[in-house]
Amino acid sequence: MSVVTCPDGDPAVHLAGVRKTYRSGTVEFEALRGIDMAIGTGDFVAVIGPSGSGKSTLMNLLGCLDVPTEGTYLLGGEDVSTMSETQLAHVRNRRIGFVFQQFHLLASLPAWRNVELPLVYAGIGRNERRERAVAALERVGLGDRVGNRPGELSGGQQQRVAVARALVTEPDIILADEPTGNLDSESTEAVLGLLGELHDAGRTIVLITHELEVAARAHRQLVIRDGRITSDESIGASR
Amino acid sequence: MSWAETMRAGLDAIRAQRLRSLLTVLGIVIGISSVILTVGLGQGAQRQVQDQIDALGSNLLIVSPGSSTDSSGVRGGFGSASTLTMSDAEAIADPVAVPDAAAVAPTVSTSSSLAAGETNWTTSMVGATSSWPRVRSRELSSGRFLTAEEIASAAPVTVLGADTVAELFSTGSPVGQTVRVEGTTLTVVGVLAESGASSSGASEDDQAVVPLGLAKQLTGSTDTSVSTIYVEATAQDTLGAAYQEVETLLHNLHGVSAEEADFSLATQDSLVATANETNETMTVLLGGIAAISLLVGGIGVMNIMLVSVTERIREIGLRKALGATPAAIRRQFLVEASMLGLAGGLVGVLIGGLGARVLPALIDQPVAISLTATMAAIGTALALGIGFGVYPASRAARLAPIDALRSQ
Numbered sequence: 001m002s003v004v005t006c007p008d009g010d011p012a013v014h015l016a017g018v019r020k021t022y023r024s025g026t027v028e029f030e031a032l033r034g035i036d037m038a039i040g041t042g043d044f045v046a047v048i049g050p051s052g053s054g055k056s057t058l059m060n061l062l063g064c065l066d067v068p069t070e071g072t073y074l075l076g077g078e079d080v081s082t083m084s085e086t087q088l089a090h091v092r093n094r095r096i097g098f099v100f101q102q103f104h105l106l107a108s109l110p111a112w113r114n115v116e117l118p119l120v121y122a123g124i125g126r127n128e129r130r131e132r133a134v135a136a137l138e139r140v141g142l143g144d145r146v147g148n149r150p151g152e153l154s155g156g157q158q159q160r161v162a163v164a165r166a167l168v169t170e171p172d173i174i175l176a177d178e179p180t181g182n183l184d185s186e187s188t189e190a191v192l193g194l195l196g197e198l199h200d201a202g203r204t205i206v207l208i209t210h211e212l213e214v215a216a217r218a219h220r221q222l223v224i225r226d227g228r229i230t231s232d233e234s235i236g237a238s239r
Numbered sequence: 240m241s242w243a244e245t246m247r248a249g250l251d252a253i254r255a256q257r258l259r260s261l262l263t264v265l266g267i268v269i270g271i272s273s274v275i276l277t278v279g280l281g282q283g284a285q286r287q288v289q290d291q292i293d294a295l296g297s298n299l300l301i302v303s304p305g306s307s308t309d310s311s312g313v314r315g316g317f318g319s320a321s322t323l324t325m326s327d328a329e330a331i332a333d334p335v336a337v338p339d340a341a342a343v344a345p346t347v348s349t350s351s352s353l354a355a356g357e358t359n360w361t362t363s364m365v366g367a368t369s370s371w372p373r374v375r376s377r378e379l380s381s382g383r384f385l386t387a388e389e390i391a392s393a394a395p396v397t398v399l400g401a402d403t404v405a406e407l408f409s410t411g412s413p414v415g416q417t418v419r420v421e422g423t424t425l426t427v428v429g430v431l432a433e434s435g436a437s438s439s440g441a442s443e444d445d446q447a448v449v450p451l452g453l454a455k456q457l458t459g460s461t462d463t464s465v466s467t468i469y470v471e472a473t474a475q476d477t478l479g480a481a482y483q484e485v486e487t488l489l490h491n492l493h494g495v496s497a498e499e500a501d502f503s504l505a506t507q508d509s510l511v512a513t514a515n516e517t518n519e520t521m522t523v524l525l526g527g528i529a530a531i532s533l534l535v536g537g538i539g540v541m542n543i544m545l546v547s548v549t550e551r552i553r554e555i556g557l558r559k560a561l562g563a564t565p566a567a568i569r570r571q572f573l574v575e576a577s578m579l580g581l582a583g584g585l586v587g588v589l590i591g592g593l594g595a596r597v598l599p600a601l602i603d604q605p606v607a608i609s610l611t612a613t614m615a616a617i618g619t620a621l622a623l624g625i626g627f628g629v630y631p632a633s634r635a636a637r638l639a640p641i642d643a644l645r646s647q
Contacts, residue, residue, distance in 0.1 A: 065560060065641045086564045093562020104557045104644070108255035120244050121562035165561070 011038035011074075012172050012204045013062065018071035018081075020057050031057040032068070033227035039173070039206060044199040046207045046218035054227040056177075059208045063096055063175050064088045076172045093121050097166025101178035103158045105150040105165075111137060112146045115165045122169060136164035140194055156187025163194055173204040180214055192217050242574075245567075249575040253582075256547075263543040264583030266536025267623060271587025271616045272594060273529040278612045279595045281522025283605035288514040292507045294434045294443055298341075298478050299374070300470040300485060301505045302327075322501040325451075325463040327492060331470055336488050339481035341473045344374035345465040347454045353447060354419045355407040362403050363446045364420065366454025374471045382414040382429030385450055389428075393452030398429040402445040418447070421457050425449065478506060536583065537623035544576050544631035548638075555635050556643025565636040572632035573625060580624015584617040591616070 020032040031054045039045050049055040060066040061073060064080050067088070073081040080091050097118075098104075105114045115133040124132075137146050140160040150158050159179060166174050176195065180188040196217060199205050209215050216235070223231040253260045304322045328345035331337050344367060351364035365371075369387050372378065380401065389396050397418065404413050413427045425447075434443040449457070451465075472481035482504060489502055548555070555568055563571075592613075595606040 060641050063560070065644070066639075086566065089559065089562050089564040089567075092560060098560050100644070104553065104560075106554060106557070108251055117558070118561040121558075121564075121567065123241065 012041045012043070012076060013037070013039040013206070014074040015061075016072050016074075018061065018068045018073060020054075020061065020066070021069045031227055032061070035071070035227075035229060037222065037229060037232070039204065041172075041204055042199075042202050044195075044205045044207070044217075044219045045222060046209060046215035046220070047222045047224060048209060048212065048215045049224035050210060053224045055208055055210070055224050057227075058224060059175065059177050059206075062173075062206060063098060063177075064092045089121075093118055094169065095172040097169060097171040097174040099159070099162050099166050099174065099176040099179045101181040103150070103155075103162045103182070105158055105161060107150050110147045110149050111142065111153070111161045111164075114150070114161055115168050118165065118169045132168055133164070136168040137161070139167060140164045154187065155183050156190050159183060159187065159191050160194060163191065163198075167198070167203075173206055174198065175206050175208070177208045178210070179207070180209070180211070188214070245570050245574045246578070248571055249578045252547075252551075252575050253578060259543065260579060260582075263540055264536075264579050264586065266539040267533065267580060267583030267620050268536075268587040268590060270529060270533030270536040271584050271620050272591035273532060274526060274616050274619075275588060275591025275608065275612060276594050276598065276606065277525035277529050278522060279591070279606040279608045280598075280604060281518055281525070282607040282609060282612075283599075284518045284521075285515050286607050287605050288518065289511055291443070292510050292514070294376070298472040298475055299507050300340075300472060300478065300481055301510070302331075302468040302470065302485060302489070303503050303505070304464070304466070305501065305503065322493065323465050323468055325465060327489060328465060328468045330488060330492055331468060331485055337470075337481060337484040339473050339477040339484055340470050342370040342374050342471045344368055344371045344469040344471075345451065345467075346371065346469065347451060347458075347460075347464075347466045348446075349454065349458050351420050351447070351457070353403070353407060355413075355416065358407050358409075360403065360406040362400075362406075364454055364457070365446050365448045366451035367448050368451055371448065371469075374469045377434065378432045379429045380432040381412060382427070384429055385448065390450040390452070393450045393456060395423055395425045395453065396428045396450070397425040398431060398448040399427055400431050400442070400444040400446045400448075401433045402442055403447060404430050406445075420447070420449075423453075423457060425453075482506060533619065533623065537580075537627040540576055540579055540583075540624060541627035541631060544572065544579075544628055545634070547575075548572065548631050548635045551635075552638065552643045555638050556640050556645075559638070559640035560644060568638075569632045569636035572635045573628045576628020576632065577621055577624040580620045580622070580628075581617070583624070584620025587620065588613055588616055 015035050015037050018032055018035040019030065022029045022031055035058065047055055047058060057066070061068055064075065067083070068081050071081065072079055075091065076095055078091070080088065083091065106117070112130065112133040115136050116129040119129040119132060134143070134146055137143055140163050142157060142160055142164065145153060145157060150161070153161065174195075179195070180191055183191060192214065195205055195207065199219070205218075207214065207218055215221055218235075220232070220234045222229055302323060325345060328343050331340055332343040334340075347366040349364050350361060352359055352361045354360075367385070369385065369390055372384050379398065382398070384398055385396060388394070399407070399413060399418075407413070407418060408416065413430060416427050417424050418427060419425070431444070431448070455461075470481060470485055472478040486504055490497065490500065493501055495501060558568060592608055595608045598604065598606050
């Protein structure tokens with residue numbers, strides 16, 4: 001595939017010649033074999049692929065949870081492929097909002113304190129944190145569940161709390177890794193609807209999934225297979 | 240992440256696992272409270288000894304028969320020989336020979352059975368002279384002390400200690416009543432005021448003071464030997480000089496050199512020092528055992544913190560994904576461990592302090608809690624938490640976020 005150019009100028013995400021090799025003793029496994037791609041600001045992209053395709057590895061690289069073995073990764077114009085773990089932590093904090101399949105909420109904390117967590121690591125004061133956390137929860141329609149602990153919420157509600165947490169730092173991209181994998185169809189609809197709304201509001205969203213129905217909500221689909229991008233097509237009303 | 244936030248997260252984590260946190264700090268709690276108690280017992284015992292020796296009188300020299308240590312280092316028991324006599328006491332009382340002695344009180348003491356009516360009581364019978372109350376700093380709560388005439392004539396009279404009175408006479412004043420000793424009937428002429436020293440063993444408040452000559456007769460002794468000669472120096476400053484004078488005088492009188500002395504001299508200070516040496520050994524020993532239990536408690540904290548790191552691997556992964564740096568994670572776990580240590584220390588001090596209040600009533604031993612020991616104990620507990628938290632914390636900090644997130 002050739003480098004995808006982006007009509008909006010500076011891409012939010014830009015990968016060039018990215019490879020990722022895992023070593024386990026003498027065995028080498030190449031999970032990504034040369035990825036070139038760009039995601040424009042405000043894009044809603046779905047990365048689709050069967051398990052073992054390198055989809056999770058790509059997600060880890062995009063989320064700055066790991067660094068490529070080879071190639072460069074520019075996130076918001078910043079080269080993150082050679083950063084230290086501490087620098088990567090700051091980049092994740094400022095530029096990326098995660099939504100995980102297992103929600104990953106802290107069970108002992110009420111919803112708003114889960115949502116404010118990234119702001120704690122950003123060093124933001126307590127009052128502002130609370131305000132922004134509550135605003136984010138209102139944004140996802142959980143304004144009346146601010147003080148509830150995750151155990152008191154349904155799966156769909158928990159995932160919406162996680163979306164609020166991803167939103168609260170105003171990140172460059174929201175990275176959703178199988179966000180509906182643990183949800184029933186009704187909650188799936190609610191969460192996907194929410195992601196659509198966020199996209200409409202101008203957010204850059206990368207959705208990683210193996211479900212075509214879910215991927216259909218995005219405006220662009222990247223298919224990954226055996227560590228390479230095999231298809232890249234825009235669907236629906238691309239902006 | 241600020242320190243305040245880190246502490247808040249630590250508190251949250253501790254509260255989320257209340258029972259486990261409690262069990263984690265139990266080792267430290269036990270360790271700290273036993274350190275507080277053992278040190279308190281040691282210091283209490285020292286203070287008690289100090290009080291008892293102070294209660295002997297002030298500026299006091301104590302002359303005992305037998306040498307405390309001979310040249311080969313073999314210890315001769317106190318009172319094992321009857322080498323001190325009345326004439327020694329009279330010689331010490333001579334202001335020319337011992338100018339720094341203010342008063343001299345020779346005593347003989349034996350254990351005797353006293354009877355009043357149907358009641359029997361075994362106490363220490365002390366044969367004394369008229370200078371005894373002054374030298375021993377004792378006062379009377381009722382009646383009077385033995386007169387010079389009674390002492391000279393070995394009259395059948397006695398002055399009883401407060402505890403002895405309590406044992407023998409259930410009601411009314413004992414003054415004017417009689418007690419029987421070895422078939423002789425003695426009239427009680429006075430009662431000693433309580434010495435104020437906390438009592439244990441041979442109590443200063445449980446004795447019967449009789450004329451020295453009478454004590455000799457009652458025990459069937461015919462010589463003029465005495466058990467102890469108490470010498471009061473004229474002042475605190477002259478105690479050392481009096482010590483020298485008495486020592487030289489007795490060497491000359493007994494015709495012995497310093498190496499072969501058949502008597503021993505002690506001051507209150509030297510008695511206190513000897514007693515404290517024993518107490519200190521005990522305190523160090525017990526404190527050492529308590530310190531080992533603290534170490535075990537610290538290892539317990541480390542153990543649980545390691546379990547906690549493994550259990551909360553997903554939380555660590557999540558926090559890292561949300562922007563926690565390795566340093567922030569390390570600090571979080573370190574603060575958590577320190578908080579556990581500190582909490583254990585505070586609870587331990589509380590329980591130790593409580594024990595220090597309850598224990599004296601149960602075992603009749605005073606417990607002195609010192610501020611220094613308490614602060615040191617709390618500091619130690621905190622240090623244990625930090626020390627044993629370092630390894631688990633750095634393990635948490637080193638976890639790769641993807642591995643941590645993926646773990647189930």
